Amino acid sequence: RHFLARINEHNPTVNAYITVMEEQAIAQAKAADARRANGKASVLDGIPLAHKDIFCTEGVRTSCASKMLDNFIAPYNATIVEKIATAGMVTLGKTNMDEFAMGSSNETSWYGPVRNPWNTDCVPGGSSGGSAAAVAAGLAPASTGTDTGGSIRQPAALCNLTGLKPTYGLVSRYGMIAFASSLDQAGPMTRTAEDSALLLQAMAGFDEKDSTSLKRDIPDYNATLNDSLEGKVIGVPKEFFAEGLSDEIATKVRDALAEFEKQGATLKEISLPHSHLSIPCYYVIAPAEASTNLSRYDGVRYGHRCENPQDLADLYTRTREEGFGDEVKRRILVGTYALSAGFYDAYYRKAQRIRRLIKQDFIEAFKEVDIIAGPTSPNPAFGIGEKVNDPLTMYLEDMYTIAVNLAGIPGLSIPAGLVDGKPVGLQLIGKDFCEAELLNAAHRFQ
């Protein structure tokens, strides 16, 4: 009730939630109270959270912040929604996001922009901007997000949160509306690394319904949070401190790195020589995958359908013209072009080769270091409207996060202080399945 009251009071300004699930939340909370009274409660039992509106929730609108799915009531739960409910958590509602998770500012939502609780003239980052703003404004203690190129870590950075993109395949994608399937991963958005560890524990694990889900033992993420950092080697990529990084962020990140040295870690300058190719590579692969994933929105099976279609072509054309926003259309056009006959080798195959080189950079670096650290985003939160008409500048917001998705490895953004009252994020990048190591470093820092 505390969180529902805060949502009532502040959501009209922040716009973090698309759907508030008041009745369901109270019913789930009462059930959790009963389990507590019987001494049967687990650690997350009764704790509220919010789900990004990209996760299917049975009987509840799941819009992906698109007009296309404004009327879509999901007929089943995403695996992570199910797992989190089984852990006893209470769902407060569904959070705002960039349309189909395409964006870095939460301004492409059909439901309007989200405001950053630290400065309501600014964006919260994106695409999981509603999930970030909800936690930052105290409208939920934790939330879920998805990260295809930075969409958990960048809004976490801009809203002073801890945001984790797990290793590809650790968390099930079943019931998570697809954007770019080889890059999409779900993860927790919380205030602290400790909360992140608890929520990841509930989310991670093999799922036979997701063919890219991996069978592995899941460690106890909380057990190693306090381990010493003595002797750890932290790699600092020189490419992350070059052109494009604002001076204030560079200073804050260097201060944070010094803190790790005090804890007994050593810093080592490294190079990720293909870093400059990550944005061009991503903007071929992600739109290509998006163009095929979004072909299912045809006005036939579900979602928006235009009025009085004259024939099948008219049905498809007007449904998609009306249902998708500009950024989504831009991605579909780029992706269709990159995959078209005669261009496939020049764009898509070339991008896949560059992706392999980017992965190789990390493999080489991790021969010498345990963790890689640097900024999460090149700038603090920017003004609403400032970059929305300049897609290329917007795309650069993800210059430090995208390579991590292309390589499939885990990345964590943690608060590293404020610049002029705006939060700055420090990014920690790990080897495949080294989430526990990242959370440990983050916890020692916090």
Ligand code: GLN
């Ligand atoms: N900002 C990037 C994009 O627009 C990443 C989005 C994401 O991670 N979902 O594609």
